[in-house]
Amino acid sequence: MALKVYNTISGKKEDFTPLSEGKVKLYVCGVTVYDHCHIGHARSAIVFDTIYRYLLSKNYEVTYVKNFTDIDDKIIKKSQTENIPWQEVGEKYIRSFYDDMDALGVLRPDHEPRATQHIGDMIALVDTLLKKGHAYNIDGDVYFSVESFKNYGQLSKRSLEEMVAGARVEVDERKRNPLDFALWKASKEGEPSWDTPFGAGRPGWHIECSVMSTLYLGNPFDIHGGGKDLVFPHHENEKAQTEAATGERFVNYWIHNGFVNIDREKMSKSIGNTLSIKDFLKEYHPEVLRLFFLSNHYRSPVDYNEQSIEDVNRALHRLYYTRQRAMEAQKGGKVEPRTYPEADEIAKKFVDAMDDDFNTALALSYVFELSKEINRMADEKDESTAGLIAYAEGIYELLAGTLGLFTDSIEALESQERIRHLTRTGLDGTFVEQAINDRVEARKNKDFKKADEIRNMLAEKGIMLLDTPKGTQWRVKHSVS
RNA sequence: GGCGGCAUAGCCAAGUGGUAAGGCGACGGUCUGCAAAACCGUUAUUCUCCGGUUCAAAUCCGGAUGCCGCCUCCA
Numbered sequence: 038m039a040l041k042v043y044n045t046i047s048g049k050k051e052d053f054t055p056l057s058e059g060k061v062k063l064y065v066c067g068v069t070v071y072d073h074c075h076i077g078h079a080r081s082a083i084v085f086d087t088i089y090r091y092l093l094s095k096n097y098e099v100t101y102v103k104n105f106t107d108i109d110d111k112i113i114k115k116s117q118t119e120n121i122p123w124q125e126v127g128e129k130y131i132r133s134f135y136d137d138m139d140a141l142g143v144l145r146p147d148h149e150p151r152a153t154q155h156i157g158d159m160i161a162l163v164d165t166l167l168k169k170g171h172a173y174n175i176d177g178d179v180y181f182s183v184e185s186f187k188n189y190g191q192l193s194k195r196s197l198e199e200m201v202a203g204a205r206v207e208v209d210e211r212k213r214n215p216l217d218f219a220l221w222k223a224s225k226e227g228e229p230s231w232d233t234p235f236g237a238g239r240p241g242w243h244i245e246c247s248v249m250s251t252l253y254l255g256n257p258f259d260i261h262g263g264g265k266d267l268v269f270p271h272h273e274n275e276k277a278q279t280e281a282a283t284g285e286r287f288v289n290y291w292i293h294n295g296f297v298n299i300d301r302e303k304m305s306k307s308i309g310n311t312l313s314i315k316d317f318l319k320e321y322h323p324e325v326l327r328l329f330f331l332s333n334h335y336r337s338p339v340d341y342n343e344q345s346i347e348d349v350n351r352a353l354h355r356l357y358y359t360r361q362r363a364m365e366a367q368k369g370g371k372v373e374p375r376t377y378p379e380a381d382e383i384a385k386k387f388v389d390a391m392d393d394d395f396n397t398a399l400a401l402s403y404v405f406e407l408s409k410e411i412n413r414m415a416d417e418k419d420e421s422t423a424g425l426i427a428y429a430e431g432i433y434e435l436l437a438g439t440l441g442l443f444t445d446s447i448e449a450l451e452s453q454e455r456i457r458h459l460t461r462t463g464l465d466g467t468f469v470e471q472a473i474n475d476r477v478e479a480r481k482n483k484d485f486k487k488a489d490e491i492r493n494m495l496a497e498k499g500i501m502l503l504d505t506p507k508g509t510q511w512r513v514k515h516s517v518s
Numbered sequence: 519g520g521c522g523g524c525a526u527a528g529c530c531a532a533g534u535g536g537u538a539a540g541g542c543g544a545c546g547g548u549c550u551g552c553a554a555a556a557c558c559g560u561u562a563u564u565c566u567c568c569g570g571u572u573c574a575a576a577u578c579c580g581g582a583u584g585c586c587g588c589c590u591c592c593a
Contacts, residue, residue, distance in 0.1 A: 047523075048522095066593080067593095068593075069565070069591095069592085074593085076593095077592085078592045078593050079593085080593065081573075082593080100585095109591095110591080111591075111592095127521050145544085146565090157587070193521085193522095193588080193589085194522080194575055195520085195521065195588095195589075196566095198587075199521070200520085200521095200589065202519075202520065202589095208558040209531085234543035238581090242591090263593065264592080264593030265587080265588085265593080266587090266591095266593065267592085267593070268588080269589070269591090270587070270589090270590090294593070295523095295533095295587090295593095296586095296587075296593075297593080298586085299542090300526095301585090301586090303586085305592075307535080308590085327543095328541095329530095332530075332531065332532090332540085333530090333531070333532090334531090334532075336522080336523095337522085337523090337531095338524085338532085338587075340585070342530095344529070344530080344542085345529085345530055345531095345542090347542080348529080348530060348541065348542040349542085350542095350545085351541085351542065351543095352540090352541050352542070355541085355542055355556090357558060358557085359556095361556095362556085362557085390532090390539095396532070396533090398531065398533095398539085398541095399532050399533075399540080400538065401540070401541085402531095402539045402541080403540085403576085404538085404540090405539090405540055405541070406539085406540075409557095410531080411558055411559090412556090412558075413557090413558075413572070415557080416548090416557060416558065445555075480551080483551075485551055488551085488552095489552075489553085492553080494552090496554095501554065501555080502553090502554070502555095503554060503555050504553080504554075504555090505552075505556095506550095509554090512554090512555075513563095514554095
């Protein structure tokens with residue numbers, strides 16, 4: 038089966054055919070760097086990271102570009118309220134962005150251009166649009182004329198009439214059409230400014246993506262992605278201004294990911310229910326978030342809530358335990374992998390699922406199926422299965438790796454969880470160790486009453502004890518269940 | 519007001535014509551001083567409701583109800 042991709046512009050799943058065989062040009066709208074990223078940004082990043090990884094796994098030669106919008110109204114505002122130069126606002130949040138993305142295991146794109154590095158190209162594009170009559174200059178503000186572009190509304194499937202009728206925008210009387218949008222803004226006193234033939238000022242919101250995408254990928258290019266909210270107006274406008282300037286099609290496949298709600302409510306700054314990536318990572322392993330998003334179809338809205346995250350956290354551990362068991366089953370000598378057809382069959386289904394518009398939820402179900410297969414074989418405790426397990430594990434790692442999972446060991450997963458728990462609760466690690474030692478001693482003396490008391494005492498502090506052959510260990514006992 | 523989406527077991531969630539993936543939970547078992555963890559097994563004759571098309575529908579059509587998103591900065 039060939040790769041099928043849901044294209045926003047057609048509203049259908051389409052066979053994916055890149056412009057140049059074996060090569061994919063991918064552009065994803067990055068962030069405007071005026072604040073720390075929240076889990077909505079994380080979803081977009083993880084969705085497209087997964088698409089990127091999958092394309093690579095299919096041996097496509099992918100050129101992946103993700104931009105930083107580092108000049109914008111919100112950045113200027115932040116610089117004013119915090120009284121720091123606007124450039125520093127950008128630098129600060131770009132660093133923050135990288136910290137988050139690296140933690141989440143998001144692969145770096147090939148190019149990560151910043152808007153301010155391409156001001157000259159933006160000026161040239163605005164100039165072209167002016168010369169072609171698609172834009173007009175009013176006192177240094179340059180607007181794109183939506184009526185001059187016949188396909189305006191094609192992406193978001195709206196007509197100009199509908200939009201004007203339903204518009205709740207403040208009408209700027211100077212504009213020819215209320216939907217005309219700024220390509221270039223005249224700068225006010227104290228704002229960043231660049232000199233241009235049409236007046237000193239700064240770029241409008243959409244122009245940077247038109248410039249950077251086509252500059253690094255050519256025009257047209259294959260895939261343009263981003264969050265669903267960007268369909269209108271951002272991508273509609275990007276498309277309009279690019280196609281008006283070039284006279285050619287801009288993008289072949291538009292891919293948009295759904296939103297993140299929190300407790301069934303839209304996550305937004307005004308409601309005050311945003312959850313930053315950094316705050317999330319204080320509580321959970323980054324792969325919990327990844328697995329959570331991949332358990333849902335990328336186009337559907339997803340509801341973030343404590344219960345779901347706990348469920349996913351357990352599921353993630355399950356996958357890791359299986360991996361651990363598989364490794365242990367191969368200990369004690371070199372194991373020659375022996376072809377295990379069931380594993381090949383599962384791998385094939387995994388690919389089919391991913392080929393069907395990146396159905397990660399279905400693909401994951403096959404990873405769990407393979408986990409079960411491996412455990413069944415490991416349960417047999419039969420030396421002869423070691424080769425089969427080795428083979429199955431190879432595939433298991435491959436599939437999970439394609440989804441960006443298994444970047445840690447189970448030991449790291451659990452020790453990080455313990456550290457997070459101690460930090461969160463303010464508990465002293467040595468106190469816990471001491472209590473565990475006391476209990477070990479009590480158990481040796483068959484003083485099970487005391488042993489159970491200690492166990493209960495720790496349980497109240499969210500600590501769960503495990504008496505394993507290797508000794509007593511502890512894990513975090515999650516309250517929600 | 520205009521446009522669009524969604525409704526599947528206790529919870530989360532795939533599935534767009536061929537007879538309901540997967541995860542969590544629960545229950546049973548193995549293990550254990552007892553537990554826990556881990557693993558295995560079981561867990562929806564049915565897909566919001568009412569009509570219709572079809573040999574066949576969760577899937578298509580019509581209607582009803584409920585929830586949500588976009589149209590304004592937003593991943």
